[in-house]
Amino acid sequence: xxxxxxxxxxxxxxxxxxxxxxxxxxxxxxxxxxxxxxxxxxxxxxxxxxxxxxxxxxxxxxxxxxxxxxxxxxxxxxxxxxxxxxxxxxxxxxxxxxxxxxxxxxxxxxxxxxxxxxxxxxxxxxxxxxxxxxxxxxxxxxxxxxxxxxxxxxxxxxxxxxxxxxxxxxxxxxxxxxxxxxxxxxxxxxxxxxxxxxxxxxxxxxxxxxxxxxxxxxxxxxxxxxxxxxxxxxxxxxxxxxxxxxxxxxxxxxxxxxxxxxxxxxxxxxxxxxxxxxx
Amino acid sequence: xxxxxxxxxxxxxxxxxxxxxxxxxxxxxxxxxxxxxxxxxxxxxxxxxxxxxxxxxxxxxxxxxxxxxxxxxxxxxxxxxxxxxxxxxxxxxxxxxxxxxxxxxxxxxxxxxxxxxxxxxxxxxxxxxxxxxxxxxxxxxxxxxxxxxxxxxxxxxxxxxxxxxxxxxxxxxxxxxxxxxxxxxxxxxxxxxxxxxxxxxxxxxxxxxxxxxxxxxxxxxxxxxxxxxxxxxxxxxxxxxxxxxxxxxxxxxxxxxxxxxxxxxxxxxxxxxxxxxxx
Numbered sequence: 001x002x003x004x005x006x007x008x009x010x011x012x013x014x015x016x017x018x019x020x021x022x023x024x025x026x027x028x029x030x031x032x033x034x035x036x037x038x039x040x041x042x043x044x045x046x047x048x049x050x051x052x053x054x055x056x057x058x059x060x061x062x063x064x065x066x067x068x069x070x071x072x073x074x075x076x077x078x079x080x081x082x083x084x085x086x087x088x089x090x091x092x093x094x095x096x097x098x099x100x101x102x103x104x105x106x107x108x109x110x111x112x113x114x115x116x117x118x119x120x121x122x123x124x125x126x127x128x129x130x131x132x133x134x135x136x137x138x139x140x141x142x143x144x145x146x147x148x149x150x151x152x153x154x155x156x157x158x159x160x161x162x163x164x165x166x167x168x169x170x171x172x173x174x175x176x177x178x179x180x181x182x183x184x185x186x187x188x189x190x191x192x193x194x195x196x197x198x199x200x201x202x203x204x205x206x207x208x209x210x211x212x213x214x215x216x217x218x219x220x221x222x223x224x225x226x227x228x229x230x231x232x233x234x235x236x237x238x239x240x241x242x243x244x245x246x247x248x249x250x251x252x253x254x255x256x257x258x259x260x261x262x263x264x265x266x267x268x269x270x271x272x273x274x275x276x277x278x279x
Numbered sequence: 280x281x282x283x284x285x286x287x288x289x290x291x292x293x294x295x296x297x298x299x300x301x302x303x304x305x306x307x308x309x310x311x312x313x314x315x316x317x318x319x320x321x322x323x324x325x326x327x328x329x330x331x332x333x334x335x336x337x338x339x340x341x342x343x344x345x346x347x348x349x350x351x352x353x354x355x356x357x358x359x360x361x362x363x364x365x366x367x368x369x370x371x372x373x374x375x376x377x378x379x380x381x382x383x384x385x386x387x388x389x390x391x392x393x394x395x396x397x398x399x400x401x402x403x404x405x406x407x408x409x410x411x412x413x414x415x416x417x418x419x420x421x422x423x424x425x426x427x428x429x430x431x432x433x434x435x436x437x438x439x440x441x442x443x444x445x446x447x448x449x450x451x452x453x454x455x456x457x458x459x460x461x462x463x464x465x466x467x468x469x470x471x472x473x474x475x476x477x478x479x480x481x482x483x484x485x486x487x488x489x490x491x492x493x494x495x496x497x498x499x500x501x502x503x504x505x506x507x508x509x510x511x512x513x514x515x516x517x518x519x520x521x522x523x524x525x526x527x528x529x530x531x532x533x534x535x536x537x538x539x540x541x542x543x544x545x546x547x548x549x550x551x552x553x554x555x556x557x558x
Contacts, residue, residue: 002324002351010323013292017306017316027296027306027315036306037296037478037558044289045281047326072281073558199316279316279352 004093004274005051008086011270012043012079014279015262018203020244022210022234023218023251024262026203031252038075045069046083053087054094059112060119060160063087067123077127081217081259082266084120085173089181089267093274100274102180109177112160118150120160132170132220141166172216172260176267183209187268188275198269198279206258206265207244211235215258222256230256283372283553284330287365290549291322291358293558294541297482299523301489301513302497302530303541305482310531317354324348325362332366333373338391339398339439342366346402356406360496360538361545363399364452368460368546372553379553381459388456391439397429399439411449411499420445451495451539455546462488466547467554477548477558485537485544486523490514494537501535509535 002010016039019026030036049066053059066083092104125146134142140152141163153163167174176184190205191198211234218227230251236242251257281289295318298305309315328345332338345362371383404425413421419431420442432442446453455463469484470477490513497506509530515521530536 002348003327006323006326010320013319013323014316017319035476035478037293037476040292040296041289041558044285044292047285048282069281197314197316199314279320 002273003051004054004090005047007093007273008050008054008090008270009043009047011086011266011273012046012082013040014199014202014269015082015266016040016043017199018201018206018265019199020248021203021206021262021265022237022244022248023230023254023256023258026248027199029248029252034075034078038073039078041073042070042075042078045072046079049083050087050090053090056091056094058116058119059087059091059108060116062091063116064119064123064126068126071127077129079263079266080123080127080129081173081263085176085184085263085267086270088177089184089270089274093270100271102182102185106180109161109164114154114157114159116160117153117158117163118147120163121145121149121153122147130217130221138166170216170219172213173263175216176264181267183213183264184267185271187264188271191265191268191272192275192277198277202265202269205268206261207234207238209264210258210261211238215261217259217261218256221259226256230258281552282330283333283369284326286372286552287329287333287369287549288322288326290365290545290552291325291361292319293477293481293548294361294545295319295322297478297480297485297544299527300482300485300541300544301516301523301527302509302533302535302537303485305527306478308527308531313354313357317352318357320352321349321354321357324351325358328362329365329369332369335370335373337395337398338366338370338387339395341370342395343398343402343405347405350406356408358542358545359402359406359408360452360542364455364463364542364546365549367456368463368549368553372549379550381461381464385459388440388443393433393436393438395439396432396437396442397426399442400424400428400432401426409496409500417445449495449498451492452542454495455543460546462492462543463546464550466543467550470544470547470551471554471556477556481544481548482523484547485540486513486517488543489537489540490517494540496538496540497535500538505535509537 019028046066046069049062053062088105088108091108093100124143164174164177168178187205191201194201214227214231237244237247298307325345325348328341332341367384367387370387372379403422443453443456447457466484470480473480493506493510516523516526
């Protein structure tokens with residue numbers, strides 16, 4: 001039996017294996033400076049941090065360790081968002097020997113502390129993450145300040161759950177933390193409801209998710225209009241009006257990377273593996 | 280810093296990532312019942328056994344655990360040979376904080392015991408491995424007997440090194456154990472001597488190895504003539520007379536899998552990573 005931490009790493013690897021996954025690195029498409037092998041090394045590097053989370057270590061410390069390990073390759077940020085989305089689920093699965101549920105994961109979110117928030121901020125020092133300018137008045141809590149923001153977190157008594165709540169309106173990963181991982185669990189159902197190679201099912205689920213909702217990473221990286229247009233084009237691909245392979249080539253060429261959608265698929269694959277999905 | 284066990288797992292993953300690797304599964308080619316994702320799950324599953332070897336646990340026990348973990352996917356034998364070739368190197372790297380050398384690895388081979396041989400035999404019960412009929416008089420030591428052969432091993436006092444020595448004339452992995460991992464270290468030099476994506480360098484090294492020497496797995500799976508012809512065709516690909524991608528398509532269609540050459544590349548990638556190769 002694979003351990004919870006092995007399933008967490010395998011989910012990261014299966015996510016990047018799925019193809020076509022328009023706009024993102026997959027096993028058939030990569031960028032010159034951000035390659036498939038960087039994602040592979042990122043997933044392997046994250047292992048010790050994933051294991052900490054499964055073993056019940058504090059979530060923030062586990063996240064920091066996972067991100068530091070993930071960053072030991074030259075591609076830069078490969079799975080920051082995926083690990084952040086996966087980690088409460090990994091901790092919940094580690095706590096519980098029964099079936100992993102949304103309530104279990106929410107209980108983990110609700111138990112996060114100010115120290116977890118501090119280590120989340122410190123993780124931004126390990127790797128460059130594309131983020132928006134903070135809203136007016138939020139500059140002291142700009143994640144790009146890394147560990148320098150810790151005194152402000154402590155002064156205001158903000159837990160990691162509080163930090164996520166403040167970003168939920170503009171970041172899809174934070175929104176899942178707040179909404180009890182609704183999209184993740186629905187995507188896990190979608191992966192488990194079909195037959196065939198797991199990586200193919202993951203790629204199909206990616207298209208479904210992206211066709212249903214704009215990707216917040218594309219909003220951050222470009223703007224809302226681009227994100228909405230990406231969703232439209234993905235809907236066309238899903239409905240058969242556009243070859244998904246063509247869309248994949250186009251989005252890579254345009255530098256449009258629906259990263260939050262990929263994060264959701266990775267977390268969904270973890271849930272499916274924990275529920276006993278075989279491959 | 281990745282641990283030795285993480286480098287061992289990463290080497291398995293980078294090996295299968297390299298493309299084109301004529302005849303074998305890689306990230307662009309797979310068989311319907313033996314897919315890229317099976318190799319990914321195999322590498323992740325091997326982790327605990329690889330960690331045991333790096334931590335100094337007995338080699339046979341570590342191998343058995345690694346193979347059991349590798350087998351928790353439906354593709355069957357994905358990395359039996361690669362793990363067998365890698366493991367003495369992993370144990371040597373775990374013992375020594377200095378540079379990993381051929382002598383270190385040979386010292387590990389020479390320290391193997393009858394108990395290691397017994398667990399090696401037991402590992403054949405975890406997964407179907409393609410092997411030759413044993414030579415005349417060797418039937419009691421046929422690896423396909425699995426644990427049933429253990430009393431014979433014990434009676435004759437055969438260590439794992441002894442077992443390997445008896446197969447060295449017809450199995451490339453066993454030959455490396457006996458020859459002090461000469462090809463593995465030469466292949467590691469080859470991977471480290473070029474620039475560019477590591478997976479591309481691994482694929483190039485695969486071609487060089489296969490062009491230089493027949494693959495013993497192809498001999499087992501087909502016959503010597505097929506193995507020699509495969510080597511000829513690979514030489515043509517290396518010299519530019521045949522597109523390696525075409526050769527890859529042809530060998531997959533013909534069901535010719537130079538698995539021992541892939542095992543050598545995986546072990547070479549481990550050596551290169553331990554020596555500090557970055558990616």
